Amino acid sequence: MDSPLSVGFPGIVVVELEALCGSLQPTALQSLEHRLSKGIDRSWQGVVLTCSQLPYFSCGLLNVLLRCHKRANCRHQRIVLCQVSPFCRQQLALTRLDTLWDQFDTIEAAIAAFAKSCDHELHAGHECDAFGAGRPASNSGPSSKETFMKTFQVWTRPLGAACRVRVDGIQNGRWLYSQLARSCGTGNCKPVRQTSDSNSFVFVVNFTSQMTSSALSTVLSRIPEVQLMTQPA
Structure with a gap:
């Protein structure tokens, strides 16, 4: 049974990743993608994924998250992660996917970051998107995370x-x-x-x-x- 979506702050939807989602079971992954898509459609800032029950990121799960990341980007939203285990953090760092999704220790910290970013954008006179993604886009240069070694x-x-x-x-x-x-x-x-x-x-x-x-x-x-x-x- 799908876990319910919860709203942690106006415009933000919280979705829990169960342990089953780390597997390659198609049913679990399809259910997750449905919930994430629903969460993206319901939010106007973004989605917080809680990962406390997730043992590892399977290939199937990463593919689901990447598709939902693209969907969220098209709507000028963000997906962020919280309560990520050390092993899962290492997986994301190794594959450079930690450059796509900000990570926080708690749900409260993730929601606070959304709220802070929204306040910043509103004071700057931009339409509010999460984590500095307000329109018009910033002209800041690439971050250190975007500097890679040669192939x-x-x-x-x-x-x-x-x-x-x-x-x-x-x-x-x-x-x-x-x-x-x-x-x-x-x-x-x-x-x-x-x-x-x-x-x-x-x-x-x-x-x-x-x-x-x-x-x-x-x-x-x-x-x-x-x-x-x-x-x-």
Whole structure:
């Protein structure tokens, strides 16, 4: 049964993400997309998603959120997240999706940010949109979050319960290794000894209940800097 939509502040709708939404079950994801679309249609500022019951972001869930993000943008609204677990924060940071959705510790903090932004826009004489998105658009330059590394090539090779990852460039490899180690757990990522003249960084990712083979492929494909190669590592 769908959880009800609640209004936390004029023009803001709060939607709870249940634990089931983290899975790939089509019924749960379809229900969520319906509720989010309904919330976007009902609000005139945006939607707050509470994630306290969410264990991880599945590929299906991220696709739903991206579609709803586009829908909200077309209506000059925002989707924000609150009560996001450390693991989910790492997933979003790794895929650069944390640049799309602001994150807050509590529902109250998220609603307060909407209200503060609305007050700021009204005092500036602009039509009120959330988080500095008032029209006309600001001429401010790109934020630090929008500055990315150059694209580098990555090869993978399945090893049963693990995956071998080879990255072009030592520094690139160390960066990617550190990102995945934070997401998977340091004990589940191990660098491979290699010759000093090698220009590649190689490491192995051990699969877990959360970081499966398909999940790893999804994570890598969503990192803007990563160019996944078809040849095995």
